[in-house]
Amino acid sequence: MSTATARYAGQLRTEATHTASGTTIHTDAPVDNHGRGEAFSPTDLVSAALGSCMMTIMGIVAERQGLDLTGVTWSVTKHMAADPRRISEIEVAFQMPAALSPKERTTLENAARTCPVALSLNPEIRQSVQFSYEA
CATH class of the missing domain: 3.30.300.20 (K homology (KH) domain)
Structure with a gap:
């Protein structure tokens, strides 16, 4: 079984889901690298x-x-x-x-x-x- 699955949400953001628990985290590119910095990079x-x-x-x-x-x-x-x-x-x-x-x-x-x-x-x-x- 995989550890996590993920998808690209567009606009330099990703969404990853922990397979065992279903917990989801989001990432965003940092402001100094073309992102908005609205989530963990x-x-x-x-x-x-x-x-x-x-x-x-x-x-x-x-x-x-x-x-x-x-x-x-x-x-x-x-x-x-x-x-x-x-x-x-x-x-x-x-x-x-x-x-x-x-x-x-x-x-x-x-x-x-x-x-x-x-x-x-x-x-x-x-x-x-x-x-x-x-x-």
Whole structure:
């Protein structure tokens, strides 16, 4: 079975449907590349996927260790190179609970950096990951 099916909706927009759940996402070309920027661009999705994958893997490790990471937030910032047009860097900034011990922090940070998306991205794409521990 396919992971997703998709269709071109015209005007530089796509619609993809996740086969297993039926969830639909839309993309739009960014304003700086002939689009309207009214939805995630495909490269925005790559960036968001990196942060989400890192969080998912940390969540798996946390559950295994009896830690609750509910409410952890993060932001991603994508940087593009011009020639050829491509992602040059993805910054991910996590806001983590201050109560985590140094050992727990190290374990979770290592888990994040070894998520499948992080390991699948071209090594030329710089992955800058920050962890802030706040109350």
